[in-house]
Amino acid sequence: MPYGDAMNARVRSEERRAEIVRAALEVIAERGYRGASLAAVAERVGLTQQGLLHYFPTKDALLVAVLKDRDQWDAVPATQWRVDLLASMVEYNAMRPGIIQTFSALLGESVTEGHPARGYFTGRYRQVRESMAAVLRAEYGERLPNGLTPERTAPLLVAVMDGLQYQWLLDPESVDMPGAFRDFLALLGEGA
Amino acid sequence: MPYGDAMNARVRSEERRAEIVRAALEVIAERGYRGASLAAVAERVGLTQQGLLHYFPTKDALLVAVLKDRDQWDAVPATQWRVDLLASMVEYNAMRPGIIQTFSALLGESVTEGHPARGYFTGRYRQVRESMAAVLRAEYGERLPNGLTPERTAPLLVAVMDGLQYQWLLDPESVDMPGAFRDFLALLGEGA
DNA sequence: AACGAAACCTACCGCGTTACAGGTAATGGA
DNA sequence: TCCATTACCTGTAACGCGGTAGGTTTCGTT
Numbered sequence A, B: 001m002p003y004g005d006a007m008n009a010r011v012r013s014e015e016r017r018a019e020i021v022r023a024a025l026e027v028i029a030e031r032g033y034r035g036a037s038l039a040a041v042a043e044r045v046g047l048t049q050q051g052l053l054h055y056f057p058t059k060d061a062l063l064v065a066v067l068k069d070r071d072q073w074d075a076v077p078a079t080q081w082r083v084d085l086l087a088s089m090v091e092y093n094a095m096r097p098g099i100i101q102t103f104s105a106l107l108g109e110s111v112t113e114g115h116p117a118r119g120y121f122t123g124r125y126r127q128v129r130e131s132m133a134a135v136l137r138a139e140y141g142e143r144l145p146n147g148l149t150p151e152r153t154a155p156l157l158v159a160v161m162d163g164l165q166y167q168w169l170l171d172p173e174s175v176d177m178p179g180a181f182r183d184f185l186a187l188l189g190e191g192a
Numbered sequence C: 001a002a003c004g005a006a007a008c009c010t011a012c013c014g015c016g017t018t019a020c021a022g023g024t025a026a027t028g029g030a
Numbered sequence D: 001t002c003c004a005t006t007a008c009c010t011g012t013a014a015c016g017c018g019g020t021a022g023g024t025t026t027c028g029t030t
Helices: A001-035 A038-044 A051-054 A058-075 A082-095 A097-110 A118-140 A149-172 A177-189 B002-035 B038-044 B051-057 B059-073 B083-093 B097-110 B118-140 B150-170 B177-189
Strands: none
Touching: A001 A038, A001 A051, A001 A097, A001 A118, A001 B002, A038 A051, A038 A058, A051 B051, A051 B097, A058 B150, A082 A118, A082 A149, A097 A118, A097 B150, A118 A177, A118 B038, A118 B150, A149 A177, A149 B059, A149 B097, A149 B118, A149 B150, A149 B177, A177 B177, B002 B038, B002 B051, B002 B059, B002 B097, B038 B051, B038 B059, B083 B118, B083 B150, B083 B177, B097 B118, B097 B150, B118 B150, B118 B177, B150 B177
């Protein structure tokens, strides 16, 4: 089976890369991107730092893979989102602090000058705002409170999600993230 | 003038420290705390790295001074805040991206493990939520939309401010931070 | 004039960092 | 069986980092 074995090798390599990306997510959550050393990531998958560089030639390349991984992860078609699914997602997130912490840390770093993830986040947020505006329009039409348009409401929705994450990460016992998010949604529902 | 000159020396020293803190704010805005080197801060005030260590014996000590500086800055008695003043503050902030960037970067870093500013932010947000709840109560009493209490609304208010800051820092031309914040306040005013 | 402290500096240490160079063992296809 | 590729490793270069040690100059006080 010529192709079968070739596949096996490729699959194994791909699995290794995925394993590394997963480890990188963890280390970034713990130390941020700047604080995450290749050696620390490598150690977590049983490699030397130089062994890791065999899979990702530079640290930035690893970060790119991490970001792509996330893109793939929540690439749900925007049309399939509904507001109550957003609430469920927030609830789900509350059970996986690791990933939230990774991307909250990255988002914070990304506003600094010349950060390799800056472009990514700028583009992503532009796109997420668009998606959210579409979701809001599908759900409420133009009947949002105070004559708000979906386009003007979307940044608020996104801001609430992100802002709550920071408060929750810093002090999970004082902040009921899913509950607060539902409160916000209720605020939007008032106009209907 | 024995005491007068003594004061001059002390004042000059204090001024130097303030100058250093200001420089540190800038460098942290550009590179985050982990990425900010003492040498970079020192250079900005015309000192060597070791000369800076004469004023702040460790890097952490400098960070503490930076955080204290901020505390002092917005130590307005909570009772004097009003909701429309919050809107003004957001508007004012939109003209000073540097400081916002500093503390947005620090907030992002602070959720990582063992970050020296983590305790500070945890305590600060707890306190800010309390303040905001008081402000909301003074303004709206218990008549918030949907039967929301001030205590449950405060985290949302804080989250919107922080979340908008990130979106705005990443893409100032796409995000009207003060306008969006006013939109949110209008949402709260609906119930009155 | 003499002294003590403050305000710096030079020199240096030890460590951690990314990345490059080059070698080696295993693997799998021709 | 041979050979190329893959998957690592050791070694090392080159640098930046926070922090220490110890000296020197400046300055205010006595």
